[in-house]
Amino acid sequence: MTETVSITCIRCPIGCDIELEVEDGEILSLEGADCIQGEEYAREEFRNPTRVLPTTVRVTGGVLPYVPVKTAEPIPKGKLEAAVEELATVEVEAPVELGDVIVENICDTGVAIVATRDLPAAEEGPVAAD
C-alpha cells in the first residue's frame, strides 16, 4: 500500500515542502524539492531522522548548578525523549571543561554526551541546586 509523507526541507530558508510517495518503507517518488540538497535531506529525514540534542546536566560544586551539554553527533529523533530522561539522573562534579565526555553512550546510540562550556568550581563552597 502506498502512502504520502510530507517533509519540510530545512537546508535553506526557502523551506520546500517535499512530498514522498512510499511503500513498505521504500521511497517510490519524491516531489517538490527545489534542489538536489533538498532531495537528499528528504530521503535522509524519511529513512533515519536524526537530531543533535542540546540540554543540561546537574553539576555539584560549580559556579552554576547545571552545565550545558549536547550529543556529540546527531542521534535518532525517536530517542530524544529517552535521552533527556537518562540525563536527568546524571550528576557531574565541577570543574567541567568544554568537550568533557559526560556520558559515553547515550541510550545505546553509541553517541557521547559532551559538555559545551567550561564550568569552573565555585570559589566559596558549592552552589547547590535546591
Add this chain to the structure above:
Amino acid sequence: MGGDNRSARVSLGEYIMQSETDVLVVGGGVTGTAIARELSRYRLDVVLVEKSPDVCTGTSKSNTALIHAGFNADPDKQKGRLNVRGNELYHERIQHELDVPIEWRGALVVATDESERPKLEELLEKGQRNDVDGLEILEREALLEKEPHLTDDAVAALWAPTAGIVNPFELTVGFANNAVENGASVELEAEVTDITKTDDGFTVETAKGEIDAEIVINAAGLYADEVSKMVGVDDFEITPRRGEYYLYDKQFDIDIDTTIFPVPTEVTKGIVVTPTDEGNLLIGPNAQEIDDKRDKATTRQGLDKVLNGAQKTVPDLTKKDVIKEFAGLRPAIKETGDFRIQIEEEVPGFINAAGIQSPGLASAPATAELVVDLVEELRGDLEEDPAFDPNYSGPPKVRHMSHEERAGLIEEDARYGQIICRCETVTEGEIRDAINQPVPAQTVNAIKRRVRPGAGRCQGGFCGPRVIEILSEELDIPMTEVKLEEEGSELLTDEIKQPLLEKSHESSEVNADD
C-alpha cells in the same frame, strides 16, 4: 532603633502570635498602618494583622498616588474634612518624619472649553471654603507655559499648589515599619476569620492564632464589610470599583510637571495625568463597579478609555513607551459615597474605618488622628510614650545618589556595589535591607514596592531570577517557594529534571507491573 523585629519576621512554624493586646488593627493598607503608627505614640499594646504576606497589597498599592489639595472635597462629608486635614498633616509632619518621597507638584484642573469655566469658579469657591491655600485661576498663556504638552484647546485652569504626589508603597511600609520600631507588632499572613465579643473586649481568630483585644479597629479595605459583619454590624456593603492605569517609561519625551485633571462632569471625574515620585508618567483611572473583590484584571475597553481620557488634556500621549498596565479596586460604600469612620454604637470597642476610597491616601494621617480620638473616647485619655520616635528612614536609594556618594557608601558596605536591577539601579544591599526591615519584604512584589527592582522598563526580565535567588537565600526557602505576592503565586514550579525523574520512575513502575 526600637521594636522587636522577630514577631513580624517569622511568619510560620514554631512562631506563635501574642495572645492579647490593647488594640488590634485589622488591615495593613495605608489606613491601617497609619492608625497603628499613630497609636504607637502612646503607651498601648498595638497589634496589626494583615491577611497577605505584605502590607500595601490592596487598594493602597494601585491608585493614583495623589495627596489631593482638597478643593473638590465635600465639607459635609467625613472624606472632605479628612482630606483637607490630611493634606495639612503631610505638609506639617509626615514629610519631615518619614523618609518617603512626597513632592508638592501642584494640580491643575484644565478647562478645554469656555463652557467649563463656571465649573472652575465653582471649584475655586469650594476650595476656598475648605481653606485650601493658594488656589487661583490660570489663563491659557500661563497654563501652557507651565505645561507645554497640554492640549491647544486649554482655555483656563484651576491651580492648586498644595496638591502633592507620594509613593504609596513607601508611605505604607514607612508607617508600618515606624509603628514596629515604636513597639507595635505587624502580623502578616494573619487573616481574620472570626471575631467574638467577650466581656472585656473581643477574641479574634486569625490564620496565625487567637488574640484577645480590648479594641478592634477595622481597616480591612475591600473586606471591611465582611470583618464588620463578624461582630454583627452589617448595615453597609463594600462595592469594589475598579480603576485602570497606564504607566510610562521614565525616559519619555512628554514631560509633565504637575497633576492634571480635566474638569469633572456629573458622570465622571475624568482621567488624571500625573508624574510619579520616580519620574514616570501615570494616567488613569476609569471607574467600573465589579463583583469580585480580587478581580484586578485590566480590560481592553477600560484601558482604551484611560488613554482617550488622558488625551483630552495631553493629546500627544499614545501607547508608545507604556511600561505597565494595572488596575486597582476602590472599596466604596455606594449608599453614602463616604468614609465610615466611627465607633459602632451597638458593639462598643469596635471601630470601623471603612469605605476608604479616594481621597483615602490623602486622608490617611487625618484618619489615624481621628481614630486615636475615638480610641480615647473608649479608653479615656491616652498616655504618650516618651520613647516614641516619629522619624523613620528606609534603605539608601543608590539610584538617587551622585557617583561620589555611591562610592562613599560602597566603601562602607560593599553590598551597595552590586547592582541587581539595571533599569532602576537597585543594589543587592537595598534588596537585602528590604527583606530585613521591621516589616519584612517576603515576596518579589514586596521587594519591588520597597526598593523597586522590576519596576522599570524590562519589568523584571533581567533581575527577576536574581531577586528570587536572594529571597530564597534570606528566607531560607527553596526558590520554588518564592512567591510573587499571595499564597499560590509561586513563580517557579519545579527544579528542572524533576518531572523527568518522576516520569521515568512512573514508567519503571509500570514496567515492574508487567
Add this chain to the structure above:
Amino acid sequence: MTESRQAVTSDVDAMRREEHDLVVVGGGPAGLGAAQAAYDEGVDDIVILERDFELGGILQQCVHPGFGLEYFEEELTGPEYAQEFIENVAERGVDIRLDTMVLEVTHDRTVYAVNDEDGVTEIDAEKVILAMGCRERTRDALDIPGSRPAGIFTAGTAQRLINMEGKLPGEKAVILGSGDVGLIMARHMHLEGAEVEAVLEIMPYTGGITRNVVQCLEDFDIPLRTQQTITEIHGNDRVEGVTVQEVDDDFEPIPGTEYEIECDTVLLSVGLIPENELSVDAGVELHSVTGGPIVDETRETNVEDIYACGNVLHVHDVVDWVTEESMIAGRSAARSLQDRVETRKEPIEIESTAKLRYVVPDRISTIDPDREEIPLYMRVHAPMEDVFVTLSSGGEELTRTFERRAEPGEMVTLNVDSDTLAELPEPRLELDVVQREEA
C-alpha cells in the same frame, strides 16, 4: 537602615579614577568581538565592563546549536561560540571587570562603573564602544489586558531560568511569538517534561527559521497557530489560562473567534529592543526604526569617539553577524586611535526605498586605505522571492545581489567595494529591491 543617610556623607576620594584607550560596555558577543579586533589592530589598553558574573552574554543561556556557521564554518552551541571569544580576549590580556555595571557614559567619554570590589570607578576613555545588547519586549509593552498573576515570563528569562538556574517556570505553557527564541523554548519546555499547549503568532508566517519550526515544534507535535494572539490573561495568583483570538490583516482581533487555553505559564517571544538608555544619556541619537544609534560605516555614533555594535545597534538574527559588526567597530576605533583613517570631506549618505525597513550604516564618512569592502546590512519589510537588492548612485547602478528568498527575519548583506566609492556621481547611495522579472 536608619544609618544609611549618614553613610552617604560623601568622601570624594572614595572614587577610583582611571584612564584607558578603549572601554567596551558589555561582554557579550559584541563586546568580545570588538575588544578582540581592537587588540589585534594594535590597541592593548582595553577594558571590558560586564554586568554578569561571567562573559558571553545571552549566548551562555542559548545552549542549543545553530551558531557559528558563518564565522567558524561549523555548527556550535551558544556557550561554545562564546567560549572561543572568551579565551581569545583572555589570551590577549584584555582587562575584564565582571559583576560591574556601567552607571553612566558622558558625552565626553567619562565612564562611571560600579561593582562591589572597587566601588565606583570613573574612567576617562579615549574611545567607548557600546555593546549592551537588547532586552525583551514585555507583556506590558504589548498591552495585553487581564490580570497580573505569577507565570508570565519573557522567553529569554525563562531560558535563563531553565538553562542556567535549573528552574522550571511552569508545567503547562502557551508561547506567544514564533521567533526563534519562542520556538527553542517550546522544545526546551517539552523536553524538560512540561506541556506546551500552543505557539501563537500574530503574523501570517512564523518569525523563526524553518529548521526550528520543524525541530522544535513538529518533532513534538506542538501546534503553531498563525494570525492568532492572546487578548486576555486570566488567574489571580498564578496564570490559569489565556483568551486567544484570531486577528485580521491589520492585526485587530476578530470578534467571535475567541477561545480559551488552560495553562499555568505564558512565555512571550515578541521582539527585542536595543538597550540604549546609557546611549541616550550620552547624547547618542537613535534611529526611529532600529531603536539603535545612527552610525557611520565604522559604527561611530553622532557622538565623537563613541561607537556601537551588536544588538544595541540593531537586533541581529545570527550571532555571526554580530561578530562581524563588532569587529568592524573594534578595528575602526583602534585605527582611529592610531590616526590611520581619514575623514571624508562630505559623508556619503545611504538611502533606501520603502521596501527596506532599515539599513546600517546610515552613512560612510571615512576613507581607510586598508579596507577593501564595506558591508551594508539591511532588512526587508515583508517576505519577497526572487529579488535583486541593488545599489546605485545618481541613477547609476553600482552593484547588486540576488536573494532567492528575502524575509524580514533574515538580514541581507550587500558588500560595496571601496574602489567603487572613489568615483561616485554624487555623495549618495541608494538601495532598492527589484523583482527578477523587472530587473
